[in-house]
Amino acid sequence: MRSTMRDVARVAGVSPKTVSNVINDHPHVRSHVREIVRKAIIELDYRPNQSARGLRYGKTGVIGLAVPSLRENYFAELADSVIRAAEKRGLNVLIGQTNGDRRNELDAVRGLRLQGTDGLLLSPQGMGQRDIDALNVPLPLVLLGERIFGGPTDHVTMHNVSSAQAAVEHLFERGRSRIAIIGAPDPDDTDPGSATLRLQGYRKALDTAGIPEAPELICVTGHWSREAGAVAVRRLIDDQVPFDGVFALNDSLALGALRALGEAGIRVPEEVAVIGFDNIDEARFSVPSLSSVDPGRDSIAEMAVQMLVERVRENGDPRPPRLSKPEFQIVTRESTGPASP
Amino acid sequence: MRSTMRDVARVAGVSPKTVSNVINDHPHVRSHVREIVRKAIIELDYRPNQSARGLRYGKTGVIGLAVPSLRENYFAELADSVIRAAEKRGLNVLIGQTNGDRRNELDAVRGLRLQGTDGLLLSPQGMGQRDIDALNVPLPLVLLGERIFGGPTDHVTMHNVSSAQAAVEHLFERGRSRIAIIGAPDPDDTDPGSATLRLQGYRKALDTAGIPEAPELICVTGHWSREAGAVAVRRLIDDQVPFDGVFALNDSLALGALRALGEAGIRVPEEVAVIGFDNIDEARFSVPSLSSVDPGRDSIAEMAVQMLVERVRENGDPRPPRLSKPEFQIVTRESTGPASP
DNA sequence: CGGGTAATTTACCACGTCGTAAATTCCATC
DNA sequence: GATGGAATTTACGACGTGGTAAATTACCCG
Incomplete structure (x- = not known):
């Protein structure tokens, strides 16, 4: 059994409260006593009980992060960024996977899924605008992504429209004009x-x-996976649709597109230039390396955690919801080649 | 403020303990009373306080998972599997990143990093055999991977030697004999x-x-990244070392190798066959798709969580440490081509 | 060395839950 | 309708921590 504050107090010959004071750097503790207590803490290998603290404070020091799946690189990298941002603030992160399922997402919002957290970062995929009312919950909540806008919670999103525009213009600058878009919405x-x-x-x-x-260049896909990207491009090729550029709505689709182009013996970027979206680590290492839109993942995580922490702190008085969008950047790599003169 | 059991009890007109009994499916509750209490729970949107439960039970229902980094696909996929395995058992997973840093790993083992967990799954990278004594801690601990053997804790590893042998033989079967190994240890x-x-x-x-x-075929790399894999293969090519097969010690290295081979215009698998290790999702979608050793990640996660749960339950009486190795499998894809007749 | 103020330490209790044991209610039986 | 054993409900307290306020100690000054 772990030793408790009481044990430390006994060994140090002080009251439990003094041990508490030492641990929490309470100002009025004589350095002499502080030393004795410190020694006892080390001797007993004492660790404060987080449950007891959580109960006392009404906070656990844990935030939840609910994403569709860590197998999708974007979310794995987002999780990495969130964990780092949380760590800076002394918070731990409980990660849950929703599989993009609306019901799972709703459960997360209702606090049924990641219990014992002070707040939740949710990156919804299945939920949509119709679920906006479901966001009225006591649990501090920060939304990530672009499934729901105008909700009652803080929200971190990205410059989707302008960055997508910039991506396509990036292709124009390289002399392309028949740009297929992969991953268009149903x-x-x-x-x-x-x-x-x-x-x-x-x-x-x-x-x-x-x-x-050109309607034939607008490729609808369900899932944004490599597979879907490959399938879409194979279909374009099979249907003999002419195109000289591909704008994939995320990097996985783009990588799948690269794969399909490679299979068909179509050279990238000479014959077809490809740009993705998200700038996942993998983009740097595909053959050819993939140009992409960097939405500023670290900033997103940082802002989201910051907002959540503020909401947790204020605890009640409901300031109006905030919306935050970090700057994006076009990252040029081989798959789009150099700009035309 | 969230409502408590006491609030529910007041609304339902029963004692708090009866509410507790309803929540925990205690057998002796009249269905009539159960209904009243259920209604009150819904009315107040009551959620049990996890901190209080944790304090009462001495357990939090949370396990820790410490991995080097979620940016490495292998660990992201491992985390996915662990979360799923934990979920089955009603557990939540707190994820920490160590960056493969020994000190961070030691902190995790000492319980300084992921506080408030019932136990820890650790995939060490910086720690080594010399740190074996540091594993003698009260926190239930299950080790993953192969940095430390013969320690005092349960351990889930893989058939490294025999699966690596099988991977190389897989290349032999395809008529290759000059096999470069990428990622060899210092x-x-x-x-x-x-x-x-x-x-x-x-x-x-x-x-x-x-x-x-052939010593020149044994390529030492520090980090097992795509970058390192590419660098190693570029060096082989620059040094004009003849080789017709590559065994990369993980898939990231292998993907880097594919990249370098592609750059050099060397065809895979016709001129050089490549096999990786880990069977990450990405292997299916590279160009060409990557053959790999599937170490059984789901089984690893399942076993690890199971062992940890057992350790948490037994809570004290120290059974001897167990070692567990799931079966591996060679997954054949394009990068190694068909077997020679 | 007494008096008084500031510094330091302590006692007590509540946070929300649930095990234990005691109290109460129920119901079949006579 | 009283009896008794079983079924159901309740009171109490403890889990470990830290806020509050009270108690104690230290220390300065005359």
């Missing part, structure tokens, strides 16, 4: 997800450049 | 890490096939 889905917003950016770029939209 | 490092063991398997395969070892 037209039935009216929720303004990342897909919808990035498609808007695509259209804006076309519009600005005065290029008419 | 000869100074005497700890029996994965690298050392897999190198042993490589040697065993050579030995069995009667092929002499």
Whole structure:
């Protein structure tokens, strides 16, 4: 059995409260006593009981992070960033996977899934605009991503439209004009997800450049996986749709696209230039390496944790929800080649 | 403020203990009363306080998982598997990143890093055989990987030697004989890490096939990253070392190797066959897709969580440490091509 | 060396839950 | 309707910690 404060107190010959004072750097403790207590703590290998502290303080020092799946690189890297941001503030992170399932996400919001946390960072995938009311919960909550806008909680998202536009313009600058977009939203889905917003950016770029939209270049995919990216590009090739650029709505799709292009013997970037979105680590190491939109993952994590911490602290008085978007950046690598003169 | 059991009891007109009994499915509760209490719970949106429960039970229902970094796909996928295995048992997982730093790992073992957990799964990278005594801690601990053997804790590892041997033989079967091994251990490092063991398997395969070892084919790398894999292969090519097969000690190295081979215009698998280790998701989608050793990640996670749960339960009486190794499998994909007749 | 103030330490209790044991209610039986 | 044993509910307290306020000690000054 772990020793408790009482044990330490007994060994040190002081009251438990004094031990508590030493541990919490209470100012009024004589250095002499502090030393004795410190020694006893080391001797007994005492560790404060987190449950007891949590009970006393009404806070656990743990935040939850609910993402669809850590197998998706973007979320693994996001988790990494969140853990680092939390660590800076002395917080631990409980990670849950929702599989992008709406029900799981709702359970997380209701506090059924990651219990014992002070607050939750949720990156929804299955939930949508219709679930906005479900976000009215006592649990401090910060939303990540673009499934739900205008909700009652703080929200960290990214410059989807303008960065997508910039990505497509990046392809234009390289002399491409028949740009396939991979991962477009199902037209039935009216929720303004990342897909919808990035498609808007695509259209804006076309519009600005005065290029008419070609429906056959808009590839709808369900899941944003490598597989889906490969399938979409294979279909384009099979259907003999001419294209010289690919804007994939995330890097996994782009990598799948690279794969399909490679299979078909189509050279990248000479014949087709490819740009992705998310700038996952893997993008640097594909063959060819993948140009991508860097949405500022570290900043996202940092802002999200910061917002959550503030919400946890204020604990009650409901300031209006805040929306935060870090700066994006286009990262140029081999898959888009050099700009045309 | 969240409502407590007392609040529910007041609303339902019963004692707090009866509420507790309802929540914990205590047998002697009249269904009539159970209903009333259930209604009150819903009305107040009551959630049991995990800290109080943790204090009462002496357990938190949370286990820790300490890995080097979630940015490494292997560990992200391992985390995914661990979370799933934990979920089955009603446990939550607190994830910490050590960056492979020995000190961070030791802190985790000492319980300084992931506080408030019932036990810890540790995948050490910086710690080694010399740290074996540090594992004698009250915290239930299950070790993953191959940095430390013969310690006082349960341990889940893999068939490193025999699976590495099988991987090399897989290349032999495809008519290759000059097999470069990428990621070999620094000869100074005497700890029996994965690298050392897999190198042993490589040697065993050579030995069995009667092929002499060629020192120039043994490529030492520090980090097992895509970058390192690419650098190692570039060096082989620059040094004009002849080779027709690559055994990379993990998939990241292998993907880096594919990248370097692609850059050099060397065809895979026609000129050089490549096999990796870990079977990360990404292996299925590289160009060409990567053959790999599947070490049975789900089984590893399942066994590890199971062992940890048992240790947490027994809580004291120290059964001797157990060692567990799931079966491995060679997954054949394009990078090694078909077997020679 | 007494008096008084500031510094330091302590006693007590509540945080929310649930095991234990005691109290109460129920119900079948006579 | 009283009796008794079983079923159900309740009172009490402890888990480990730290806030509050009271108690004690230290120390300065005259």
